[in-house]
Structure formats: C-alpha cells, structure tokens
Amino acid sequence: MKTRESGMPEEEMWAEFFNPETIFAKLGLTPDTGGLVEFGCGYGTFTIPAARIVVGTVYAIDIEADMIVATANKAQQAGLDNVQTLLCDFVKEGTGLDDGSIDYAMLFNILHAESPGGLLDEAYRILAPNARLAVIHWNYDASTPRGPSMGIRPRPEQCREWAETAGFYLLAPGLIDLPPYHYGMLFKRPMTMERL
Numbered sequence: 600m601k602t603r604e605s606g607m608p609e610e611e612m613w614a615e616f617f618n619p620e621t622i623f624a625k626l627g628l629t630p631d632t633g634g635l636v637e638f639g640c641g642y643g644t645f646t647i648p649a650a651r652i653v654v655g656t657v658y659a660i661d662i663e664a665d666m667i668v669a670t671a672n673k674a675q676q677a678g679l680d681n682v683q684t685l686l687c688d689f690v691k692e693g694t695g696l697d698d699g700s701i702d703y704a705m706l707f708n709i710l711h712a713e714s715p716g717g718l719l720d721e722a723y724r725i726l727a728p729n730a731r732l733a734v735i736h737w738n739y740d741a742s743t744p745r746g747p748s749m750g751i752r753p754r755p756e757q758c759r760e761w762a763e764t765a766g767f768y769l770l771a772p773g774l775i776d777l778p779p780y781h782y783g784m785l786f787k788r789p790m791t792m793e794r795l
C-alpha cells in the first residue's frame with residue numbers, strides 16, 4: 600500500500616528543496632559506510648548522492664515503477680555500480696533484505712505514513728547492531744512550499760518517540776536543522792540483536 604500523501608511533484612521542484620551533500624554531512628554519512636537502504640527512493644534525490652559517498656551497496660526501494668526507473672537511469676548515467684533498485688511495497692511485504700544486513704537506513708520524507716512504527720520496525724530488523732538510522736522530514740510549519748498536510752505531518756518529538764519505541768536511541772546532537780525546510784535526526788540501533 601502506497602503511504603498516504605507520498606506522491607511526488609515535478610522533479611525540478613523537488614530538487615530545489617534540498618542540498619543532499621550538506622544533509623549527508625550533517626547526518627554523518629561517511630565513505631566507510633557499508634550497505635545502505637532508502638525506504639521510498641523517489642527520483643533518487645538522496646540515493647544517488649549517497650551512492651557517490653559510500654562504498655557499499657545502496658538499495659533504493661520504491662513502490663512506483665517510474666521512480667525505480669528514474670533512479671536506476673541516474674545511477675547508470677553516473678556510472679554508479681553500487682545502486683540496486685528494488686520495486687516493492689515495503690508496507691505490505693517489508694524490504695526483503697536480510698536481518699542485520701544494513702549499515703545505514705534512510706527514512707526521508709516518509710514517516711507521515713499510516714503506520715510509521717511498521718517502517719521503523721522493518722528498519723530495525725534489517726540494520727546491523729550499532730548501525731544507524733537517519734530520519735528527515737518537513738518542518739512542522741504550514742508555510743513550507745510542500746510537505747504532508749499538517750494533520751498528519753509528524754513533529755520531531757513524535758519521530759523520536761516512534762524511533763525509541765522501535766528500539767533505537769537518538770545520537771548527539773539530537774535535532775538537526777536542515778534549512779530551508781527540513782529537520783533531521785540520527786539514531787543508532789543497539790549492539791544487541793534483541794530489542795532492549
């Protein structure tokens with residue numbers, strides 16, 4: 600099931616809202632990061648810059664064939680052979696990735712989903728002990744030029760609570776400002792494979 604209000608505007612408009620390299624610098628993405636996954640890759644706005652940074656495989660998952668094709672084409676044009684696109688419904692089927700197999704998961708502009716806890720549980724399952732989860736979302740501010748309706752738009756403290764309920768803990772510095780329109784948070788999965 601496609602998550603509510605997760606359709607994309609024109610790509611040129613979407614790209615104007617972000618500086619992925621700055622966002623990844625603030626969210627601690629470094630070349631030594633291994634396997635990485637983006638839940639809902641869209642146009643590959645973040646998948647492609649991430650694949651330029653890390654050496655590991657970057658799994659780009661989306662339910663929309665058009666988004667998968669757009670991301671795969673960008674990877675090919677950029678000569679990136681570490682991007683693997685997966686056409687799948689992660690709400691209904693999960694990601695299909697192995698338990699504990701991923702070093703860095705990205706939940707970007709997606710936690711306004713009907714069941715954010717389900718996405719966070721799936722991220723927890725596939726992340727290795729000590730691996731990281733990065734979350735970004737639109738500021739809780741009705742004046743942003745896009746973003747989910749305010750009735751379903753998560754506040755940062757809700758994202759934190761959901762992630763902690765799933766078993767993650769928040770890393771310093773906590774809430775990260777990603778101007779002009781976003782905030783971010785970086786979480787860690789505990790060492791143990793079991794939930795704390």
Ligand SMILES: C[S@@+](CC[C@H](N)C(=O)[O-])C[C@H]1O[C@@H](n2cnc3c(N)ncnc32)[C@H](O)[C@@H]1O
Nearest residue numbers: 600601602605639641661662688689690707708
């Ligand atoms: C708002 S867009 C965000 C795209 C990207 N993360 C970004 O920030 O640029 C959400 C994406 O998630 C995808 N999506 C929504 N529900 C999904 C599901 N159940 N399984 C896989 N992808 C899904 C949509 O097709 C869309 O491309």
